[in-house]
Amino acid sequence: MKAPAFSYLRPENISQAIDFIDIYGDEARWLAGGQSLLAALNMRLAAPSVLIDINGLSELAGISVNAGKLIIGALTRHREIEHSPLVAQHASLLALAMPHVAHAAVRNRGTFGGSIAFADPAAELPACCIALDAEFVIVGRGGERRVRARHFFTGLYETALQTGEILVAAEIPCARDKGRAAFRELARRHGDYAIAGLAVQAAVEGDVLRDVNIAFFGVDSKPVLAEHAASVLEQGAATPARIEQAQHQLAQDLAPQDDVHYSGAMRMQLARVLLARAIGDLVNLETKSAAR
Amino acid sequence: MSAPDRSGNTTIGAALPRTNALRLLSGRGQYVDDLNPPRCLHAAVLRSPYAHARIASLDVAAAAIAPGVVRVLTGRDVAAMCDPYVGVLKHVPGMQSAAQLPLAVDRACWQGEPVALVAATTRAEAEDALALIEIEWEELPVVTDAETALHPDTPVIHPELGGNLCFERVVTEGDVAAAFAQAAHVVEAEFITSRHTAATLEPRTILADFNAADGQLTVWHSTQVPYMMQWIIARHFRLAETQVRVIAPDVGGGFGMKIHIYGDEMAAVAASLLLGRPVKFVADRLESFVGDFHARGHRVRARMALSKDGDILGVEADDLYGIGPYSGYPRGSANEGLQVSNLVCAAYRRGAYRAVSRAVFQNKAMYGQYRAVGHPVACLVSEGLMDLAAAKLGIDPAEFRRRHYLSPESYPLKLAGGPVLEKLSQHEALETLLQMMDYAGLRTEQKKLRTQGIHRGIGLASFVENSNPSAATYGQGGVSIASQDSCTLKLTATGGVVAASSITECGQGGYAVIQQVVAAVCGVPFAQVKVVIGDTETTPVGGGVWGSRGTGICGEAALQAGKALKANILAFVARLQESEASLYDIRDGQVIRAQSGEEVMTLEAVARTAYFRTDQVPKDFQPELTVTRSYAQKTYNGAYTNGIQASYVEVDTETGFIKLLGHWVVDDCGTVINPLLVDEQIRGACVQGIGAALFEQCVYSPEGQLMNGSLMDYLVPMAGEMPDIEVGHTCTPTATSELGAKGAGEAGTAGASAAVLNATNDALGPFGGVVSEIPVTPERILRALGRLS
Known part of the structure; x- marks a missing residue:
């Protein structure tokens, strides 16, 4: 677990950083916090010939x-x-x-x-x-x-x-007056990448939601905006029935695949549960019965 | 530091903080990788990417001339220097395995099998050179599913063995068929445990330094067993044992994983022998996943026959497990199966009994002993059956256990299969546990919360556990591993004591145990006892630590040595005083008159007289202030311990997630030397058992590829998810030694998985779902609940 040899550059400003990346192109990788990159190098999953260390660029x-x-x-x-x-x-x-x-x-x-x-x-x-x-x-x-x-x-x-x-x-x-957020994820150990998770931002008044953005992660190859579910929730008060309808609509938004850890069906189940709980967080509803 | 009793002595049983902890916590420990002798080379190992493949061609020419590379070793190079090994125990009838060499020669039999070793001036250069080795593989059919490994149409991994069976063992007692024929109720289940890896904090590490000028090979090794390693390295590299010195410096976790022979380590020794300079190999985390021995991975079909009144009429268990392509060397890969077939429902009056265990070869990583060898599997099956039976009969699980424990009059009790239970304390342990956890209160709370849609469960798991093993474990099987241990004590010139012990230390507290026993027995202040361990040149012969033997066996040798040294000191003082030895005692470093407590001489004065003022020593008297005593447990195959655990969990029935709310243990390890050490051993071991129950699983593809071989994907238990673990004790000292200590290191692991699984199923009770496979993942829970199809 030793990284292959690479050259190291430390630009002093953004313009110099751009000069460097112009020279090395795909051969180079930006080095910021290094929390993913250095592990990938040590495991020899990546082998860039140049690392451009941007940690000195205080303007960033x-x-x-x-x-x-x-x-x-x-x-x-x-x-x-x-x-x-x-x-x-x-x-x-x-x-x-x-x-x-x-x-x-x-x-x-x-x-x-x-x-x-x-x-x-x-x-x-x-x-x-x-x-x-x-x-x-x-x-x-x-x-x-x-x-x-x-x-x-x-x-x-x-x-x-x-x-x-x-x-x-x-x-x-910047969030406006009624802007409210909910965040939930399910990971078997705290700090792990989630099996499924979601981030929700909406304008909330009582139990009415507007401008609902629901983004899921861990359920596809990239984060997914659940637009069908969101549009259901924008149609009226977040009653248990409406939340359940939004849960059903997730089938239009998400198509999680099986992988080595979990089945797609499992991730879908968790996504549904998380959606109901996150909406519940937003409107302080008791969601247990609705989420079934 | 010292916690003296009223006589001024450190006592056995005192809660003393360990003296070597600060050194480790300050970063001043010295692990093998901290050693960097001049001209040290660093090894990297090429491993098979396939589970089973023939090496069609191998060309190391480009690697051999890569920057920094000093030597590339292939399987043939090492085969010319090292005799092959076969991991069988001769006292396990029919056990067989194939000959194995450190590096694969013509074919590799598991993904990760070492194939070639590069020695270079840095590890990075060695890893660079690995990429230059040209190797052409021809894939061979793989055997990965233990269930089909014995089918006639499954390929045979080693044709010379005639099949994929390593061994089969059948244990029977009474008429099982009749028991099931008469049964009013039968409960049954298929219990599945997963393959685990030990994931020690410090990976396997070896530094071998052969000095051709004097023919001496010094090996610094992250091992639990220096003497075993010395014997094996000498034997297989055709050296005299006196040419080989093995030193185990600080070791960062062993868990049984560091008691086996590993090809990469043997190849590093070969490289040093060839090159006459130090060669270091450190298994990195990724290669540890495929290179370290795995364990568990059992499928047990089990059933229990019950009478109308709820008596157990009989128990039947069929255990199958896959052990990798070779039985491990030198200990064999049989012990998990031996323990499973011995111990299913062994804590109970189990009636007629029949257990079969079969180990089969498969193209997966090597497999062998790991903390609590087989016991967690036996416990999972036993306690799972007990809960199924209690549920079927509508009896409270605690009460059902109480009714079926072996009666206190039945000891010593010989189990079918061989083990003898010297004396257990099950009833007392159960009652202590129920009180500690407020069992009745939790049951009330559980019932109340269910009405609010909160689903909690309580799980109990009684266990019996082998410790202080005799020669029956290895010696009788023709395996050269010491089952006796020794301790040498010397009085220093200033009245301290140095203890050289064959115990080893991998974090569990072996050092502190010897220090405390010696201080207590000799009457020397705790801080004035220094312990020397982990070096075949400076410590007496012994087996090291595994199988819950360190305290019970090495501790007894230390006790006997302490008594002998004290007797010699008092005899000397008596002679100087022209009096009787029995009139004296030693307290807090002073020789005193036993009756009055009056100080007679300091131990320093005793030593000074003996060493520097021999003119004051009578001509016809020679004080012996260096003594050695040895001990082996020879009464039983092992001194069995017992205990019980309980787990309290909450199951989220929508997500399948389990929250651990509490965990309780009552353990009986006989005499407790230091409750701090014992309790933390039990807690750590519980965490490993909880890891098995909820998290740990080596996931293999049908092609034999390990799919989750990193610490990101293979989930080890973390502190954040662990519950408080409350520990209590019952105390039944073994009569096989004067110290009376039995093992404590594995008890937690033996019972924790079963307690968690039973608690989970207890929570699922109202839904009718049952899980009998660990780890209990959220997905398995949701399937049991019918939320996923």
């Missing part, structure tokens, strides 16, 4: 609010998000999710952008960004572009990022 780190948007720099550590009052105020979904992201030791090093760009299908943050309708800010030789989170994740560990580009930040619309 930090959390701020500007023009109604919460901006999280790609190099911001999970721990900072977990404890950020700005995040708690404007994107409480992330605050709810953060304790489920691996363990404290990983959160101390691991970065927000690293988790987004790595795009593990069972990771929490990609789904949260979809539910929050975040936009990702991407920089390359040609300048800056923005991609909505719901279009960013294209497949298993695949994203809209092109060679030569770097993810610099996420911009998240």
Whole structure:
């Protein structure tokens, strides 16, 4: 478990980072928190010839609010998000999710952008960004572009990022008055990747939900927006019957496959249960009877 | 540090913190990988990617000239230096296995079998060179399903054996057919346990250094058994034992996994012998998953016959398990099956009995002894049957057990199959447990919560467990593993005591046990006893730690040595005082008059007189202040212990998730030397048993590929999911030794899985579902509940 030899570069600013990636292209990988990449190198699952260490790029780190948007720099550590009052105020979904992201030791090093760009299908943050309708800010030789989170994740560990580009930040619309969040996942041990999980953001008034975004993770090769279920829930009060109807609609949204650990049917069952419980969290309903 | 009794002595039974813990916690432990002698080479091992394949061609030329590479060893290179080995126990009738070599020669028989070794100046260079070895494989048909391994149309892994059967054992007592014919009720189930791996914190590690100038081979090894390793390395590499020194420095967990012979380690020894320089091999975490011995993986079909009144008329069990392509060397892979066939329902008046155990070869990783060998399987089956029977009869599970325990008058009791139960304390253990956990209160709570849709379950599991094994385990089977242990004590010049013991330490507290026994027996302050362990050159011969033998056997040798040293000291003082030895005692490092407590001489003065002022020693008297005593348990095959565990769980019937709410253990390990050590041993062992019940499972594809060979995919139990584990004791010292200590290291593992499974099924009771396969995954629960088809 020793990494194959690689060259190491440490740019001093974004423009130099882009210069480096222009030179090495696919041969290079960005090194941020290293919590997934270094393990992959040591297991020889990846063998880039160059690592470009962006940990010195302080302009990529930090959390701020500007023009109604919460901006999280790609190099911001999970721990900072977990404890950020700005995040708690404007994107409480992330605050709810953060304790489920691996363990404290990983959160101390691991970065927000690293988790987004790595795009593990069972990771929490990609789904949260979809539910929050975040936009990702991407920089390359040609300048800056923005991609909505719901279009960013294209497949298993695949994203809209092109060679030569770097993810610099996420911009998240600040939650409005009625904005409420729910987050749930099921992992057999705390801190593991979930068997299934979901992130929900909605406007909630009493038991009426509007603007419902439900993003599941761990159930497909990428996070999935459950639009059919959401539209059912937007049709009226979140009664047990409506929640049950939304659970049925998940069959239109999700098609989990069997894998070495769990059957697709198992993940589907868990997704249904989680949906009911998360909606219950949102409207403080007692969901036990409805979730059956 | 010391907890003196009123006489000023450290006592057996005192709760003393372990003196070697701070060193380990401060990062000042010294594990094999911490040793880096000059000119040390680092080995990396090429492993078979296939479960069964022929090596059509092998070309190491490019690897041999890669940067940093000093030598590449193939199977043939090592075969020329190392005699093959066969892992059979001669006292297990019909047991057979094929000859095995450290590196595969013509074919590999499991995914992960070592094929070639690269020795280079760094591990990274050695790993780089592995990629340059050109090897052409021809895949062969695989045998992976134990259930079909013996079918006539299944390929035979070793044609010379005539089949895939390693051994079959049948244990019978009474007329089982008649028992089932008369039965008013029969309960039955198929119990399935999964393959596990030990997942020690410190992986297997070896550093071999052959000095050609003096012909001495020194091997630093992460092992539980230095003397076994010395014998085997000498024997198979055709060296004299006096040429081989094995040192076990700090060892980060063993659990039985580090008592076996591993091809990669033997190949590292071969490389050092060839090159005349140190060669280190550290199994990394990924290769540990396919390289370490696995365990369990049993399928037991079992049933119990009951009379109308609820008496057990008979028990029948059919055990089948797959052991990998070879029986493990040198201990064989039979012991799990032997224990299962001995111990199903052994805690009870079980009536007529018939148990069959069969071990079959398969193309999966090697397989062998692992903490609580076979006992967890036997316990799962026994306690599962007991709960099924109690449910069928409508009797409370605690009461049903109470009615069927062996009667206190029946000991010693010889079980069909051989083991003798010297004396158990089951009734007392049960009553203690029920009180500790407030059984009645929990039952009330369970009933109340059910009406609120909260489903909790209570599971009980009684166990009996072998410990302090005699030569019946290995020696009688022709296997050269010591079943006796020794302790050498010497009084130092300043009145301390150095104890050289054949016990070893892999984190469990062996060091502290010897220290406490010696301090207590000799009357020396705890802090002035130093223990030397884990080195064939500085410690006396012994078997090391496995099979819950360390405290019971090595501890007794230490006790006898302590008594002998004390007697020699007092005889010397008596002679100096021209008095009688019986009039003196030793307390807190002082020789005193036994009656008055008046101080006579310090131990330092005794030592100084004996060593430096021999002019003051009578001419006709030679004080012997270095003594050795040895001990072997020869009365029974083993000194059986007993105990009972309980688990309290909550099942989420929508998700199938289980939450552990509480776990209780009452254990009887005879004399307790140090309750802190015993209780933590039991807790740690319980966690392993809970891991088996809920998490751990080596998942293999039909092609024999391990599908979850990483710590991300293979779930070991973590602290966050563990319940509080409350430990109580009953105390029935064994009469086979003066110390009276029986094993404590495996009891937790023996019973925890069954307690958790029974608790789960108790929670599922109202739904009618039963799970009899572990780990109890959420998916298995949902299937039992009919929520998944």
